[in-house]
Amino acid sequence: MKEKTIKKxxxxxxxxxxxxxxQVFAPAKEEESLVLKEMQAEGDIDLDIGVGPVNTKxxxxxxxxxxxERFFSYDLTKPGExxxxxxxxxxxVIFGVRPCDVNSISVFDAIFTSDQYPDPYxxxxxxxxxxxxxxxxxxxxxxxxxxxxxxxxSADGSDLLLVDLGDEYLxxxxxxxxxxxxxxxSGFSEPKxxxxxxxxxxxxxxxxxxxxxxxxxxVKGWLDNNxxxxxxxxxxxxxxxxxxxxxxxxxxxxxxxLDETKGEKGERIxxxxxxxxxxxxxxxxxxxxxxxGKERMRQRVMHKFKYFVDNNEMVACTGxxxxxKYCPVNLDIREVLKQIQVS
Amino acid sequence: MPxxxxxxxxxxxxxxxxxxxxxxxRNACPLxxxxxxxxxxxxxxxxxxxxxxxxxxxxxxxxxxxxAGRCVDCGACVRACPMDIDLRFMNKKxxxxxxxxxxxxxxxDPEAPLPLNTFKTDDEDEFIKG
Ligand code: SF4
Ligand code: SF4
Ligand code: SF4
Ligand code: SF4
Ligand code: SF4
Numbered sequence: 001m002k003e004k005t006i007k008k009x010x011x012x013x014x015x016x017x018x019x020x021x022x023q024v025f026a027p028a029k030e031e032e033s034l035v036l037k038e039m040q041a042e043g044d045i046d047l048d049i050g051v052g053p054v055n056t057k058x059x060x061x062x063x064x065x066x067x068x069e070r071f072f073s074y075d076l077t078k079p080g081e082x083x084x085x086x087x088x089x090x091x092x093v094i095f096g097v098r099p100c101d102v103n104s105i106s107v108f109d110a111i112f113t114s115d116q117y118p119d120p121y122x123x124x125x126x127x128x129x130x131x132x133x134x135x136x137x138x139x140x141x142x143x144x145x146x147x148x149x150x151x152x153x154s155a156d157g158s159d160l161l162l163v164d165l166g167d168e169y170l171x172x173x174x175x176x177x178x179x180x181x182x183x184x185x186s187g188f189s190e191p192k193x194x195x196x197x198x199x200x201x202x203x204x205x206x207x208x209x210x211x212x213x214x215x216x217x218x219v220k221g222w223l224d225n226n227x228x229x230x231x232x233x234x235x236x237x238x239x240x241x242x243x244x245x246x247x248x249x250x251x252x253x254x255x256x257x258l259d260e261t262k263g264e265k266g267e268r269i270x271x272x273x274x275x276x277x278x279x280x281x282x283x284x285x286x287x288x289x290x291x292x293g294k295e296r297m298r299q300r301v302m303h304k305f306k307y308f309v310d311n312n313e314m315v316a317c318t319g320x321x322x323x324x325k326y327c328p329v330n331l332d333i334r335e336v337l338k339q340i341q342v343s
Numbered sequence: 344m345p346x347x348x349x350x351x352x353x354x355x356x357x358x359x360x361x362x363x364x365x366x367x368x369r370n371a372c373p374l375x376x377x378x379x380x381x382x383x384x385x386x387x388x389x390x391x392x393x394x395x396x397x398x399x400x401x402x403x404x405x406x407x408x409x410x411a412g413r414c415v416d417c418g419a420c421v422r423a424c425p426m427d428i429d430l431r432f433m434n435k436k437x438x439x440x441x442x443x444x445x446x447x448x449x450x451x452d453p454e455a456p457l458p459l460n461t462f463k464t465d466d467e468d469e470f471i472k473g
Binding site: 031032033057058067068240241242243244247248256258260269271274277279326328 | 363364365366367369370371383385388391392393394395422423424425426427
């Protein structure tokens with residue numbers, strides 16, 4: 001892996017230089033939250049995201065798996081004809097993505113690029129995207145990425161990873177795509193002596209700041225044998241069954257496919273869905289195998305920390321803490337996992 | 344169209360654009376009691392289910408009207424919403440209308456009949472007679 005440095009005051013130049021060849025997205029403050037926004041002109045997004053919330057409210061997943069995907073449109077008066085959208089192949093750079101979001105791409109790859117069910121929409125968007133991640137010097141209190149196999153400087157899934165060293169960034173060049181970005185700019189230098197040690201210190205300190213201490217393997221061991229445990233009877237009780245935790249989650253990937261019609265015209269679409277909704281498993285007969293909050297909460301925990309591990313050898317949670325932060329009833333997944341851990 | 348109307352619509356659009364249709368607002372609302380919410384009905388399907396702005400706005404208008412004269416302005420929906428959407432914006436306008444038209448304030452008197460659930464055959468307003 002190559003390592004470079006870039007001065008903070010050179011960063012805007014570097015990103016502006018990308019605008020001729022790429023669409024560039026970067027976190028921008030909107031009201032009190034961060035959103036990934038397209039940069040329209042040089043300097044219209046302040047790249048110094050060291051203050052305020054660490055991560056964007058919505059995860060990166062909508063860049064690859066939008067909330068609504070149109071497969072095709074049809075017109076019943078023209079049988080046999082359908083119009084399919086042409087997916088853009090414009091190259092794009094998503095800048096300033098946090099490690100827990102880049103790590104979630106492995107989860108999505110496991111589902112949407114599998115040999116069995118490759119998803120052309122997802123694959124096309126992945127191919128045209130380069131990701132510049134930024135490590136987290138100051139994790140939030142809801143962050144627990146170190147427990148789920150990542151970390152505040154975990155690079156898995158990114159093309160470049162920036163580490164904030166104060167007046168400059170250390171840039172880890174991780175892929176060919178990342179290298180192309182770096183080669184196209186003159187702002188990069190070789191790291192001076194002592195820089196890598198400084199980085200190691202920052203990484204260590206950030207990791208230590210995350211204190212949740214969840215033992216994912218232990219949790220999995222319990223889940224393997226406790227589908228029917230009384231634990232599930234009560235753990236869901238305060239959940240109101242909204243889709244917040246799953247829609248904001250960078251790894252949740254469930255969807256529904258349906259037709260929306262108006263008169264003779266219609267379109268077939270794919271939209272996000274959530275296992276926390278009763279309709280998710282509602283059968284046409286009226287029967288519902290997950291009829292109460294108990295079965296639905298169990299599904300969410302089991303899918304993330306058992307079934308996904310069984311099928312893909314990784315947990316479907318990157319510890320980003322969004323479900324912790326935004327759950328309206330403060331149903332903290334870390335608490336759920338800890339209760340399991342001591343069971 | 345009066346200027347204030349345009350501003351309200353713009354504001355409503357801006358707020359609705361943020362919505363991810365998670366329904367935390369509805370699920371947290373003490374008044375949303377329907378066993379199957381109209382947005383979840385599939386036979387017939389009353390609403391588009393995607394985050395198309397028009398569908399999202401219809402959902403919000405629908406919820407506002409369905410809680411008209413009943414919303415006690417508890418703020419549960421606003422607190423539940425993960426996207427910081429100003430959900431009280433329209434409810435407050437309807438609360439004001441209900442107060443002005445019916446001298447009624449939801450939640451103040453549990454015995455008082457709900458203005459939009461009540462009618463009198465000898466009502467002096469013409470429209471009620473149909
Ligand atoms: S966000 Fe909280 S209340 Fe909503 S479904 Fe998830 S756990 Fe339940
Ligand atoms: S389950 Fe929660 S903490 Fe884990 S990735 Fe999803 S939103 Fe983040
Ligand atoms: S089953 Fe539930 S937890 Fe698993 S990906 Fe789907 S929505 Fe997320
Ligand atoms: S969970 Fe980890 S990677 Fe994500 S924002 Fe927090 S510290 Fe950064
Ligand atoms: S809680 Fe907020 S984001 Fe969710 S449906 Fe309601 S208004 Fe939309």
